[in-house]
Amino acid sequence: MAFLEIEGLQKKFGAADVLKGITLEIDEGGFLVLVGPSGCGKSTLLNTIAGLESVSAGEIRINGKRVNELHPSQRDIAMVFQSYALYPNMTVAQNIAFGMEIRGVPKPERDKAVAEVAEMLQIKHLLARKPSQLSGGQRQRVAMGRALVRRPQVFLFDEPLSNLDAKLRVDMRTEIKRLHQSMKRTIVYVTHDQIEAMTLASKIAVLKDGVLQQFGSPAEIYNRPANMFVADFMGSPAMNLIPAEIAREGNDTRLKVEQRSGEPLSLALGEAGAALKPGKVVFGIRPEAVTDPDGADRTSRNVVEAPCLIEVVEPAGSDTFAVTNLGGKEAVVRLRADAKVSPGQTAMLAFNLDKAVFFDPETQLRLT
Amino acid sequence: MSAASQDNAARTGVIARAAIYAVLILFAVYYLLPLYVMLVNSLKPLEEIRQGNMLALPQQWTIAPWLSAWSTAQIGVQPIGLRPYFINSVLMVVPAVFISTMLGAMNGYVLTKWRFRGDSFVFGMMLLACFIPFQIVLIPSARILGLLDLSGTVSGLILIHAVYGLGFTTLFFRNYYEAFPTELVRAAQIDGASFFQIFRRILLPSSGPIIVVTVIWQFTNIWNDFLFGSSFSSVDSIPLTVALNNLVNSSTGVKEYNVHFAGAILAALPTLVVYIVSGRYFVRGLMAGAVKG
Ligand SMILES: Nc1ncnc2c1ncn2[C@@H]1O[C@H](COP(=O)(O)OP(=O)(O)O)[C@@H](O)[C@H]1O
Ligand SMILES: [Mg+2]
Numbered sequence A: 001m002a003f004l005e006i007e008g009l010q011k012k013f014g015a016a017d018v019l020k021g022i023t024l025e026i027d028e029g030g031f032l033v034l035v036g037p038s039g040c041g042k043s044t045l046l047n048t049i050a051g052l053e054s055v056s057a058g059e060i061r062i063n064g065k066r067v068n069e070l071h072p073s074q075r076d077i078a079m080v081f082q083s084y085a086l087y088p089n090m091t092v093a094q095n096i097a098f099g100m101e102i103r104g105v106p107k108p109e110r111d112k113a114v115a116e117v118a119e120m121l122q123i124k125h126l127l128a129r130k131p132s133q134l135s136g137g138q139r140q141r142v143a144m145g146r147a148l149v150r151r152p153q154v155f156l157f158d159e160p161l162s163n164l165d166a167k168l169r170v171d172m173r174t175e176i177k178r179l180h181q182s183m184k185r186t187i188v189y190v191t192h193d194q195i196e197a198m199t200l201a202s203k204i205a206v207l208k209d210g211v212l213q214q215f216g217s218p219a220e221i222y223n224r225p226a227n228m229f230v231a232d233f234m235g236s237p238a239m240n241l242i243p244a245e246i247a248r249e250g251n252d253t254r255l256k257v258e259q260r261s262g263e264p265l266s267l268a269l270g271e272a273g274a275a276l277k278p279g280k281v282v283f284g285i286r287p288e289a290v291t292d293p294d295g296a297d298r299t300s301r302n303v304v305e306a307p308c309l310i311e312v313v314e315p316a317g318s319d320t321f322a323v324t325n326l327g328g329k330e331a332v333v334r335l336r337a338d339a340k341v342s343p344g345q346t347a348m349l350a351f352n353l354d355k356a357v358f359f360d361p362e363t364q365l366r367l368t
Numbered sequence B: 001m002s003a004a005s006q007d008n009a010a011r012t013g014v015i016a017r018a019a020i021y022a023v024l025i026l027f028a029v030y031y032l033l034p035l036y037v038m039l040v041n042s043l044k045p046l047e048e049i050r051q052g053n054m055l056a057l058p059q060q061w062t063i064a065p066w067l068s069a070w071s072t073a074q075i076g077v078q079p080i081g082l083r084p085y086f087i088n089s090v091l092m093v094v095p096a097v098f099i100s101t102m103l104g105a106m107n108g109y110v111l112t113k114w115r116f117r118g119d120s121f122v123f124g125m126m127l128l129a130c131f132i133p134f135q136i137v138l139i140p141s142a143r144i145l146g147l148l149d150l151s152g153t154v155s156g157l158i159l160i161h162a163v164y165g166l167g168f169t170t171l172f173f174r175n176y177y178e179a180f181p182t183e184l185v186r187a188a189q190i191d192g193a194s195f196f197q198i199f200r201r202i203l204l205p206s207s208g209p210i211i212v213v214t215v216i217w218q219f220t221n222i223w224n225d226f227l228f229g230s231s232f233s234s235v236d237s238i239p240l241t242v243a244l245n246n247l248v249n250s251s252t253g254v255k256e257y258n259v260h261f262a263g264a265i266l267a268a269l270p271t272l273v274v275y276i277v278s279g280r281y282f283v284r285g286l287m288a289g290a291v292k293g
Helices: A042-050 A092-102 A107-121 A136-148 A166-183 A194-200 A218-223 A228-233 A270-275 B002-042 B046-050 B064-072 B083-113 B119-131 B134-147 B154-178 B182-190 B195-206 B208-224 B227-232 B240-248 B257-291
Strands: A004-013 A016-026 A031-035 A057-062 A077-080 A154-158 A186-191 A203-208 A211-216 A240-249 A252-257 A265-268 A279-285 A303-315 A319-326 A329-336 A346-352 A357-359
Touching: A004 A042, A016 A031, A016 A042, A016 A057, A016 A203, A016 A211, A031 A042, A031 A194, A042 A077, A042 A154, A042 A186, A042 B182, A077 A136, A077 B182, A092 A107, A092 A136, A107 A136, A136 A166, A166 A194, A186 A194, A194 A218, A203 A218, A203 A228, A211 A218, A211 A228, A228 A240, A228 A279, A228 A357, A240 A319, A240 A329, A252 A270, A252 A279, A265 A303, B002 B257, B046 B257, B064 B257, B083 B119, B083 B154, B083 B182, B083 B195, B083 B208, B083 B240, B083 B257, B119 B154, B134 B154, B134 B227, B154 B208, B154 B227, B182 B195, B208 B240, B208 B257, B227 B240, B240 B257
Parallel strands: A031 A186, A031 A203, A077 A154, A154 A186
Antiparallel strands: A004 A016, A004 A057, A203 A211, A240 A252, A240 A279, A252 A265, A279 A357, A303 A319, A303 A346, A319 A329
16 A cells, blocks of 8 residues: 555636546655646645645545545645745744644744754754845755654655756755655655656656646656657657658568658667557657667667768767757757767668657557 | 037936926925914914914914813813813724724735635625715614614724725735735645634734735724714714814804814824824835735
8 A cells, every 4th residue: 555645636626627537646755746837737736635725526545544634734744835935024943843833842842853954954054034034045945944844744845946046956956855865755746847857756647737647657757658748748858759650561560750851761660560550650769769870779679770861960068969850850869979960961870769669649649 | 529418418407306306395385384374373372363474473482272272172062172082083093993904904814815705706895895985874874883782982983984994904905915925824724823823923924014004094094084973973972073173163252263273283193193103114015015915
């Protein structure tokens, strides 16, 4: 039995269907990331777990116990908000201690708990300040302190890093990961940033328009996206989704991909192709699975080389990205930093077809 | 050439500035003139006023008119001055302002942070209350005061003023709290704070500017009210505004203009003081409510 279970959860605001039957679970000490574009219902889902919104249907269980009817303060959760939500009229210390004060914890005990948390987050020198006297990163730490001091069973984070600048965001991300590893508490974390999702999660739930698109480990989500939305949303640069056709030639299954000029590509799919029916498909391949021949993954069983017209070259330091045109769409490929390519040239590219996924162009779902 | 044009620009700047100041000073004098007339004439013996020149400073300074207005002038039939009525007004204004402000704050809190089905309709009805003229509610109010057995009492006046002010105070607080971050309320809920604890510990401490606005608004309106005061008071609950009218309109004897002036200033003094003490916050609070939280 999982630690936090969400079953058939629905939420309606009046006539608006915001969550349409979400089923999820996460084990004790797990890190569940809810990811999806803005407005897809992530915050609403988190708020229902917190008890800040009631649910229209479905059940939420924490540690085997149904909590639908419990007040937020009785669910043994703590939440970090996107805007930090620090009480402006209280000092940092009072902010952190407010929950304990409400519960009637004696002052010496409160002070001790505040001091411990301040130590852990290195905010001791800020305890006497008001939130308005803090920088964004410091506010973030205080908001986390207020959650940590409760020692809850479940931490809820609603886009905690989205108001920080890029550098600080990366630092805090590492810090959250470190805290999670040392405390071993269950975390549910909302973000619209797929990199945050990939780096932090032990399980990812991808949402769109209130519907759960896929629920799985980061590797599953990344390598075997359930549909074209997930494929496109997770990963940067995004997966190439190329219109193509499956053709049977004798015992061989081949993938035909139109190019802007010259012959269409014809890639032998090997045994992976046996399960595919001939006809139109969407060929999904991540940029890093298309390389210069010398940079190809030698452990792969099925690497196919083909000549492609390079249209744009974008050196990015550690790698060089190149853009070619496949199936009428721009396709981004990732070459080694010192690969010798120039725009306008036709170069051999190595397609790692072990990493290829295929989608039905109609239903947008993954085939096989 | 550029130096010359700069010089020119500087000079037109000075001229424009001088013109602006001249206009401002003119208006300041224009608005202060009545106060000046009241003040100088309240400090003159009556004969000096009779001689005409209203704008002249007193030849013989005296505070006798003030003392008379305060404690001995003829109000209606009684020679007791304005003092008892001043006290009536204070006893009426302070609770009425306090009650209407606190209830307005609660309403604003509920209407923005504890939304319920039909909340905008309720708010719309309360807004409507701001636009109902006093005269329309006179008779129903009298009836209700009668039913509650509060006719002619200070408590009755407090009730009427508190209820009538509720539309405005609710409007002020609702707009202010609308911009107040809801996430703070949610954080406090998770911290276990109750409905009233959230109000008292989280919202109220951040409401300084709007409380000042509301208090000034309510204080001035209730203190200056004449219609409710004259309609719903009896002998021992008459507020200052009504007493001032009685003082000025006393038909017996000569018209003591100096005493009338002193009485009028006495009646205006509390609102003046409130403005001077907190007027700065008034403007700031209005701005804060309008722009952001
Ligand atoms: N209190 C509410 N009343 C009506 N609609 C709401 C309310 N809260 C959120 N919504 C709607 O629900 C959808 C999901 O919102 P939210 O959960 O905040 O999205 P996310 O956090 O993924 O950006 C949005 O379309 C939003 O307009
Ligand atoms: Mg959100």
